[in-house]
Amino acid sequence: MDFYIDVILPLPLDNLFTYKVNEEEADFLNPGARVAVPFGKTKIYTGIVSKIHNEKPLVYEAKPIEQILDKTSIVTITQLEFWFWVSRYYMCTVGEVMKAALPGAFLLESETLIELDKTFDHDHVSLNDQEYLIVEALQRQSTLKINEIMQLLDRKMVLPLVNSMVAKNILLINQEIFEQYKPRLLRYVKLDERYTKEAEMHKLLDDLSKAPKQREAILTWFQYYGNSKKPVLLKTLSDESGVSASVIKALIDKEVFVEYHLKTDRIQFDLDDVEQTFLLNEWQEKAFNEIQEGLENDEVCLLHGVTSSGKTEIYIKSIEKIIAQGKQVLYLLPEIALTSQLVSRLQAYFGEQVLVYHSKYSINERMEVYTHVLNKSSKARIILGARSSIFLPFQDLGLIVVDEEHETTFKQFDPAPRYNARDAAVVLASIHSGKVILGSATPSLESFYNATHNKYKLVTLDRRFGNVQLPEIEIVDLQEKYKKKKMTGHFSDKLLKEIKLTLEEGEQVILFQNRRGYSPILECTTCGHSPQCPNCDVSLTYHNFSNQLRCHYCGYHMAMQKQCMACGSVDLTTKGFGTEQIETELKALLPDAKIGRMDLDTTRGKHGHQKIISAFEQEAIDVLVGTQMLSKGLDFRKVRLVGIMNADNLLNFPDFRAHERSFQLMLQVAGRAGRTKNRGKVLIQTYNPHHRIVQQVSTGDYLGMFNEQLEDRYQYKYPPFYKLVKFTLKSRDYSKTNEAAEWFSLALKNVFQEHVLGPEFPPVARIRNEYYKNILLKIPPKQSLGKTKAHINKILTSFNSIGNWRAVRVIINVDPY
Ligand code: ADP
Ligand code: ZN
Ligand code: ZN
Numbered sequence: 001m002d003f004y005i006d007v008i009l010p011l012p013l014d015n016l017f018t019y020k021v022n023e024e025e026a027d028f029l030n031p032g033a034r035v036a037v038p039f040g041k042t043k044i045y046t047g048i049v050s051k052i053h054n055e056k057p058l059v060y061e062a063k064p065i066e067q068i069l070d071k072t073s074i075v076t077i078t079q080l081e082f083w084f085w086v087s088r089y090y091m092c093t094v095g096e097v098m099k100a101a102l103p104g105a106f107l108l109e110s111e112t113l114i115e116l117d118k119t120f121d122h123d124h125v126s127l128n129d130q131e132y133l134i135v136e137a138l139q140r141q142s143t144l145k146i147n148e149i150m151q152l153l154d155r156k157m158v159l160p161l162v163n164s165m166v167a168k169n170i171l172l173i174n175q176e177i178f179e180q181y182k183p184r185l186l187r188y189v190k191l192d193e194r195y196t197k198e199a200e201m202h203k204l205l206d207d208l209s210k211a212p213k214q215r216e217a218i219l220t221w222f223q224y225y226g227n228s229k230k231p232v233l234l235k236t237l238s239d240e241s242g243v244s245a246s247v248i249k250a251l252i253d254k255e256v257f258v259e260y261h262l263k264t265d266r267i268q269f270d271l272d273d274v275e276q277t278f279l280l281n282e283w284q285e286k287a288f289n290e291i292q293e294g295l296e297n298d299e300v301c302l303l304h305g306v307t308s309s310g311k312t313e314i315y316i317k318s319i320e321k322i323i324a325q326g327k328q329v330l331y332l333l334p335e336i337a338l339t340s341q342l343v344s345r346l347q348a349y350f351g352e353q354v355l356v357y358h359s360k361y362s363i364n365e366r367m368e369v370y371t372h373v374l375n376k377s378s379k380a381r382i383i384l385g386a387r388s389s390i391f392l393p394f395q396d397l398g399l400i401v402v403d404e405e406h407e408t409t410f411k412q413f414d415p416a417p418r419y420n421a422r423d424a425a426v427v428l429a430s431i432h433s434g435k436v437i438l439g440s441a442t443p444s445l446e447s448f449y450n451a452t453h454n455k456y457k458l459v460t461l462d463r464r465f466g467n468v469q470l471p472e473i474e475i476v477d478l479q480e481k482y483k484k485k486k487m488t489g490h491f492s493d494k495l496l497k498e499i500k501l502t503l504e505e506g507e508q509v510i511l512f513q514n515r516r517g518y519s520p521i522l523e524c525t526t527c528g529h530s531p532q533c534p535n536c537d538v539s540l541t542y543h544n545f546s547n548q549l550r551c552h553y554c555g556y557h558m559a560m561q562k563q564c565m566a567c568g569s570v571d572l573t574t575k576g577f578g579t580e581q582i583e584t585e586l587k588a589l590l591p592d593a594k595i596g597r598m599d600l601d602t603t604r605g606k607h608g609h610q611k612i613i614s615a616f617e618q619e620a621i622d623v624l625v626g627t628q629m630l631s632k633g634l635d636f637r638k639v640r641l642v643g644i645m646n647a648d649n650l651l652n653f654p655d656f657r658a659h660e661r662s663f664q665l666m667l668q669v670a671g672r673a674g675r676t677k678n679r680g681k682v683l684i685q686t687y688n689p690h691h692r693i694v695q696q697v698s699t700g701d702y703l704g705m706f707n708e709q710l711e712d713r714y715q716y717k718y719p720p721f722y723k724l725v726k727f728t729l730k731s732r733d734y735s736k737t738n739e740a741a742e743w744f745s746l747a748l749k750n751v752f753q754e755h756v757l758g759p760e761f762p763p764v765a766r767i768r769n770e771y772y773k774n775i776l777l778k779i780p781p782k783q784s785l786g787k788t789k790a791h792i793n794k795i796l797t798s799f800n801s802i803g804n805w806r807a808v809r810v811i812i813n814v815d816p817y
Contacts, residue, residue: 031050101388115143186618213247224237284313330390399434473697489585495643508641522542597624651693660709719815732807738773758773
């Protein structure tokens with residue numbers, strides 16, 4: 001009898017590949033183990049065994065495998081089941097799912113680049129001959145391909161060796177983004193205790209009469225501390241006194257100043273006094289009990305709790321119950337970078353049992369977490385992660401918490417699998433017979449619909465923790481303010497007044513503008529020309545700080561133009577405004593305030609987010625201007641005022657979810673105000689003060705918004721009633737993209753008739769010199785999903801057989817929102 005295995009390869013190819021094994025290998029292998037297999041003429045890939053069987057493939061001769069890479073499987077049977085579900089539901093290949101699911105280090109292939117780990121200590125690790133050869137070669141040239149290592153060692157079977165060297169931290173897989181997750185520390189200085197006595201102080205100043213710079217530093221410190229009574233950053237001291245950091249360092253060495261650090265991801269309760277002892281208040285307790293009861297019958301529970309109602313504490317108690325049963329818990333977050341506060345909170349509570357998983361972690365960290373989860377180690381009881389963590393090898397998953405479940409970051413847009421981690425989490429939990437808690441102050445329409453139609457259990461929490469009132473929300477009519485000349489730049493008199501008042505009382509302000517850069521469009525007043533990106537169909541955005549025009553789609557940039565590129569006129573104006581302009585205007589209006597900005601441009605570096613969040617927490621910033629990053633669950637203690645600079649560009653966004661999204665964004669940003677004692681205030685500037693959404697935000701009327709939007713969705717045949725599949729055709733050839741899209745939509749219309757919309761060019765129809773065209777398919781509630789997808793696949797197969805359109809790619813996006 002012959003033995004064969006079906007192997008999943010990390011490639012966008014539809015079928016699994018069958019390889020030949022001998023009886024012994026067939027016996028040894030289990031589904032989920034890695035094998036190295038030849039592919040094409042020269043390539044070697046790492047694949048995952050999905051099935052072991054005796055059926056000879058009909059159309060090709062099965063090749064033998066190169067080698068078995070694992071003694072025990074690294075992918076579980078439930079994972080394989082989940083992968084196949086993702087591939088079926090989101091219409092991608094299981095190879096694409098595998099690529100997204102496994103840390104890159106598991107998937108070495110002949111083209112993978114290897115380099116030396118910089119931290120590797122040559123003197124203290126003994127290497128065998130082959131390891132030595134590789135290390136030596138990498139000291140001469142910085143990277144090697146696996147292929148080249150094969151030549152170097154004159155053998156084919158190098159993957160296990162390379163794998164083990166990666167595990168021993170000798171080698172690194174190249175092309176990975178390394179981003180360690182470490183709490184950042186800011187440096188502060190204070191005066192040594194001794195000098196708090198006046199006499200000592202005077203003596204010190206006398207002693208330093210010959211060191212004027214050191215003296216200056218001390219006097220500045222006094223002045224600064226005396227005025228603000230806040231911790232003094234070393235950097236601030238140096239800036240304010242004009243004295244260099246080395247002078248301050250000298251004072252630290254003399255023990256005049258004491259240097260200390262404050263953790264940037266400030267744990268709001270000190271680690272010492274947490275000690276797992278907090279109690280839920282009456283309302284939290286009630287919600288907690290309702291959730292537990294609900295989950296006895298339902299698989300999914302939606303916790304609708306207003307901002308700052310203490311949802312996190314309810315999750316914590318629920319998690320505690322599950323890990324006490326020896327099960328694993330997955331805590332899904334929309335974005336790790338923005339949620340360091342939460343990471344510390346959970347780590348403070350659960351300590352060693354929490355691991356964080358993030359696609360930007362170094363390859364070793366990711367492999368480590370993966371292995372801990374696979375082995376069900378005690379370190380991996382609770383996994384905190386962004387969307388990709390649904391692919392970890394859970395053994396016994398008791399609970400998935402999806403925090404801020406309305407966030408769009410749970411959806412992966414590119415590349416395939418284009419999954420929504422929140423929706424996939426529900427399936428994943430059911431495979432494990434586990435439960436799901438979805439939580440949000442502004443649930444997605446889909447989830448709330450499910451919760452009000454007996455699919456999910458609904459639990460409501462409508463009080464803030466500590467009985468703080470929800471912020472008072474006021475609308476400012478921009479049209480009227482402009483007419484009455486009550487505007488300074490983009491600030492209404494009302495907003496300015498409130499900002500000043502808040503700052504005078506020593507509290508903080510958040511200003512929200514959902515656009516980065518200085519102003520989106522530079523326009524010539526003579527001929528109307530505005531500079532365009534050469535690669536994309538979009539105007540360039542003016543960035544004042546770098547004095548550049550930039551494309552937000554492809555990163556193209558050029559120096560700011562002094563003259564119109566079309567007619568040479570010097571009369572140029574800017575249209576629209578972004579965060580940078582708000583920051584600039586405010587600096588001119590309030591020269592004494594410390595103003596910070598948080599958007600994609602200021603948070604690029606490794607710890608970009610962290611730096612700004614902590615500076616704001618430490619009150620090194622008074623007013624924080626930012627984009628929607630500010631809406632993501634941050635918990636600041638001293639924010640009294642939130643200003644939404646312009647509600648209209650949110651509302652006018654061309655998308656069927658624009659109104660729902662605007663409501664969520666505005667209410668979430670508003671929720672950053674007044675989280676502790678004093679009631680917060682929110683001002684919304686808009687040209688449409690009577691817009692339903694603006695009104696609903698101002699009264700916090702989630703139900704009103706829900707009912708009205710649902711009506712629209714019903715009327716216009718959108719989710720949650722109809723399902724959507726979006727097809728994007730793209731190529732570098734304009735007319736081919738066009739023709740192909742016509743053909744494709746006709747083929748779809750033959751089957752689905754009026755439920756096919758398009759083809760249509762998206763608002764930005766050319767990006768990086770590729771042309772895009774979209775087709776939308778709406779699937780009515782009663783139409784079978786399986787049959788619909790079968791039809792689509794047939795059409796796709798015919799399409800792919802047309803040689804003329806080989807260069808046109810079809811991207812399928814199921815639930816494209
Ligand atoms: P949400 O996630 O609902 O916006 P949080 O969970 O961030 O709200 O809670 C708001 C604030 O109240 C946090 O600072 C949190 O530490 C505090 N808090 C909530 N519940 C409790 C509790 N039971 N005991 C102590 N502090 C709590
Ligand atoms: Zn011009
Ligand atoms: Zn561009």
